[in-house]
Amino acid sequence: VVHISLNPHPDDRLTDTDMENIAREYMEKIGFGGQPYMVYKHEDIDRHHMHIVTIRVKEDGKAISSSNNFYQSKKATRELEKKYNLHTAERGQAISEIPLRKVNASEGDVKKQIANTVKAVVRGYHYQTLGELRAVLSLYNIAVEETRGIARNREYHGLVYSATDDNGNKVGNPFKASKIGPSVGYEAVQKRFAWSKKQITEGGIAASLKEKILPILAASSNTEDFKSRLQAQGMDVVFRYTDTGRIYGATFIDHDSRSVLNGSRMCKELSANALEQHFNNPHDHGQTQQGQTTGGSAFSGADQWQSQSAPSQDYDHSYSDFYGFGLFTTDNPAVDPAEEEFRRRMQRKKKKRRGPKL
Known part of the structure; x- marks a missing residue:
């Protein structure tokens, strides 16, 4: 797409x-x-x-x-x-x-594809954690991870970027940020966290997005409907799921303001727990017309739009794959507090199931 x-x-x-x-x-x-x-x-x-x-x-x-x-x-x-x-x-x-477009490994020159998109996203969007950056990059089939270690008795931190398929599975070799350019490296991204926080706070972006998203949520009967309605307004949402299919995280991307926010940053109603309850225990929203949008008007062009192409891809990994990035923080936690609490509960349940060690 x-x-x-x-x-x-x-x-x-x-x-x-x-x-x-x-x-x-x-x-x-x-x-x-x-x-x-x-x-x-x-x-x-x-x-x-x-x-x-x-x-x-x-x-x-x-x-x-x-x-x-x-x-x-x-x-x-x-x-x-x-x-x-x-x-x-x-x-x-x-x-x-x-x-911007999705990386397609089958087209070759994957490094150039990744570099073009990563540079545009890292410098062009507002995000306050690595998880939020990861969410927007996932729209374009790119994954980012932190690396750390000791070299010559000095601790180092870095980033690596990888291409993925449409299901979020990595394909090919990863590329160090240093091979792409300093503007997408560890230090540059950390500075971007602090700068983004200031822009989002001073601009009242979280409150503005909340007012745009809540009516769309109220009119949506399921996650695919929700995503399609958001896309019609220039927004995306990336859900994160547990192995059992439960929503444990949701990150919203507004392409107008170039802002990326975990739902819980905006309000309780957009937190992972609230969204899980909304879609798994749907209320009667009444009949809604297909294709209706909020706050905008639509034109169609060329042949009829193929609806199966519209939804953006979700993260589809185990919840344990998305933690361990605590160094990427400013004044904000590197992970959503609600998500972290859910992770702890899941870990406690796993320990109980294992039973005592002999």
Whole structure:
């Protein structure tokens, strides 16, 4: 799945027809004209902007090449800025952002694929823990882990990035952050934690996202419905499950504000326990219309959208795989307190089942 954001300058006054035409022409210019796609107009920040969601796989099963994404997008936006008399990037506003996409190991040059996406995410999103960074990277089939050890009598810490398949399983060899660049290394990410905390706090982002997410949750009957409705509003959620299928963690990604937050950071209703109860003990939400969105309007393009392509992938590992990253902290715990308490309860249950040692 490919996510694209088109962001005209606040002073550019565009009608819905203008925005629909711009989206269609942009897709054609970057080589996606024959693909199914959906366009959502958002008005919840200081300018009207669009989110486009599409797929790279064509009807014949072949994937559209992404080797020239940057140059195709840049050329397309310049042409559209000129045609529609929009503010240009040279005057301080680019109309679009280079679309991020999932890593596909079968296409080769995995290091370059990982590097391009990791650099954009690490420098472009707000996250306060390694777990939150891991959640947004998982949308693009990338895993990140901390490494530590002793070398020449000195303790060292580092990060390694790996490609994954759509189920979160690692494929191929991992790459040290040092092989990608200092901007995605251990120290850079730690600094980003502190900077992100300040931006999220001062910007009131958590409260704003809560107000956007809670009505969507109330209208959602199951996790897939919830994810689809969030995606229609430019957001994603990554759930983490125990081996028995219980939700023990949920991280929300808002692509408008570029913010990543564990649900419990926003409110009790979005904590793992509350979401588990909501979806496993559903209330009668009444009948909802398919395709209805909150706070935005939708256009459809090309052929009919294939719904099976929309959901983003979840973490699907044992809960024990996601701990041991306590060094990645500022003033915040490296893991969600509610998740940590759940982990402790599970460990106590395991010890009881094992019984006393002989």
